[in-house]
Amino acid sequence: MQKYYTPDIETASRETIVALQNERLSATVKRVYENVPYYRRKMEAANVRPEDIRTIDDLHKLPFSYKQDLRDTYPYGLFAVPMKDVVRLHASSGTTGKQIVVGYTKHDMEIWDECVARALTAAGCTDEDIVHVSYGYGLFTGGLGADGGARRIGATAIPVSSGNTQRQVTILKDFGSTILCCTPSYALHIAETLYACGYTKDDIKLKAGIFGAEPWTNEMRKQIEELLGLKAFDIYGLTEIIGPGVAFECEAQTGMHINEDHFIVEVIDPDTGEVLPDGTQGEIVFSCITKEAFPILRYRTRDIGVIVRGKCSCGRTLCKMTKPRGRTDDMLIIRGVNVFPSQIETVLIEQGYSANYQIIVDRSNNFDSIEVQVEISSEIFSDTVKGLSVRAKELSAALKNLLGVNAKVTLMEPNSIPRSEGKAVRVIDKRKLLD
Ligand code: ADP
Ligand code: ZN
Numbered sequence: 001m002q003k004y005y006t007p008d009i010e011t012a013s014r015e016t017i018v019a020l021q022n023e024r025l026s027a028t029v030k031r032v033y034e035n036v037p038y039y040r041r042k043m044e045a046a047n048v049r050p051e052d053i054r055t056i057d058d059l060h061k062l063p064f065s066y067k068q069d070l071r072d073t074y075p076y077g078l079f080a081v082p083m084k085d086v087v088r089l090h091a092s093s094g095t096t097g098k099q100i101v102v103g104y105t106k107h108d109m110e111i112w113d114e115c116v117a118r119a120l121t122a123a124g125c126t127d128e129d130i131v132h133v134s135y136g137y138g139l140f141t142g143g144l145g146a147d148g149g150a151r152r153i154g155a156t157a158i159p160v161s162s163g164n165t166q167r168q169v170t171i172l173k174d175f176g177s178t179i180l181c182c183t184p185s186y187a188l189h190i191a192e193t194l195y196a197c198g199y200t201k202d203d204i205k206l207k208a209g210i211f212g213a214e215p216w217t218n219e220m221r222k223q224i225e226e227l228l229g230l231k232a233f234d235i236y237g238l239t240e241i242i243g244p245g246v247a248f249e250c251e252a253q254t255g256m257h258i259n260e261d262h263f264i265v266e267v268i269d270p271d272t273g274e275v276l277p278d279g280t281q282g283e284i285v286f287s288c289i290t291k292e293a294f295p296i297l298r299y300r301t302r303d304i305g306v307i308v309r310g311k312c313s314c315g316r317t318l319c320k321m322t323k324p325r326g327r328t329d330d331m332l333i334i335r336g337v338n339v340f341p342s343q344i345e346t347v348l349i350e351q352g353y354s355a356n357y358q359i360i361v362d363r364s365n366n367f368d369s370i371e372v373q374v375e376i377s378s379e380i381f382s383d384t385v386k387g388l389s390v391r392a393k394e395l396s397a398a399l400k401n402l403l404g405v406n407a408k409v410t411l412m413e414p415n416s417i418p419r420s421e422g423k424a425v426r427v428i429d430k431r432k433l434l435d
Contacts, residue, residue: 005121009261010316022055024289029053035080065299070100081293091139092239103293115245115259116149122250123208123233127154132177137161141243146181162421165193172204180209184216185424191227201229210235214423215326215342219349241286252313255320262290281306302327334368334405341426356417362430371408
C-alpha cells in the first residue's frame, strides 16, 4: 500500500523544502505586488518592496493579512488573476461574522486535490476505498475538498453531504463505505444514529475517518474510534488558505503535517505580532506560496497552536502543528480567566460524559457566569434527584480544578442538546448580546 502520496516532498530534506519555499515565496510576493493594488498599498505603507523578500527569513518584514482585509476588498479585491482564469469560488461558512469569498484557478484546484490526497493517503486510503463524504457540499470547502482528494487518488467518492443522518447510516451500511469524512461532532452524531437504528460498528466497514473543520479533543477521538470501529485522523484547513488539507494527521496521531511546499507557517504572539520560536504556543499564521488566484500572505488564522519540527515516526519530514486549541475568538474570558471549550470537553469525557455539551456564558451585575450543560445516559438520568445532584457537584469540582473558575453544571436528558451536522455550536455567549 502506498504510504505517501508525494514521497519526494513528504520525506524531503529540510534544505529541499526551504529552497522551494524561498523560490516560491519571492515569486509570489512579486506577483501580488504587481497584480493586487491592495497588497501593493499595504507593502508600500510598511515600506517593503518585493526585492526585500528573498528568503523565508525575510517573511517577517511583510505586513500581516487579516480577515478584515477580505471583508474590505469583498468580493474579489484580493484576487491576483483575471476572473476568466478563476474556475471555482468558495465562501467561508461564516462561523464568525460576514462571509468572505475566495477563488481558485485550475492549477489551484490541482494543488488542493493534491493536499487532500496526501491526507487521505496518510489515513490509508487507496483507489480501492469507498470515501463517504458527509461534509457539506456547496460554498463550504469541506465537501468538495474531500471529494477532490478522493478523486485524485482514484477512490470511489460518495457525495452524501451533511444531513439526513438516518440515510447516512443506510448508505454506510449498504454501500460499504470504508472511509468517513465529516466534522468530528457529526461523526459522533452518525455513530449515535447507527446505534439508535439498532446496528453496531460490526454492521459497517469503516476503517478510517478524516475529521476536521472544528476543534476536537483526543478524548473525543477515542469515543468516535470506539463507536465506529475506525482510526480517526485529524485534518486542518481554512477557506482563506485553500480549505481542508492545509495540514493532515498521519498514523502517529501526534499533530498534523503541514503541506509546507505550498504553505509557510509561522507562530506569533497574537498581542505583539512577534514571531515565536518553534515549540511555543501562539497564533498560527500562513502564507500561500503556490496559489495563483488567492495567494494570501501572512494570514492571521486566529487559531492557537504549536509547531513541532523534526522527523516523525511516519517518516514524513514536513513540520507538524498540534491540534489547535480553538480560535482566539472562541476563547472565553470568565472573570478574567481564559477558558477554551476544548478544556471543558476534555474534563467531560474524562469524567465519563458524552461530547454532547453546550457552554452558556452570561453576565449579571457585572459578574460572569458559566454553565455547562451535558447530556447523560438514560440509565443515569433515571437516578434519584440526590444521586444526580452528587454527580453534578463532582463534575463541577473537576471543572473548577482544571479551569480555576466555578461552573454551574446541568445534567441534561438524552438527546436534549441540538446535534450538529457541520460545525458544532459549543458556546452560547449571552454577554455578547449585552455589549
Ligand atoms: P469559518 O471561518 O466560517 O468557520 P472555515 O471552514 O474556513 O470557515 O473554518 C476554518 C477554521 O475552522 C479554522 O481557522 C479553524 O479555526 C477551524 N478548524 C479547521 N480544521 C480544524 C481542526 N482540524 N481542528 C480545529 N479547528 C479546525
Ligand atoms: Zn507523521
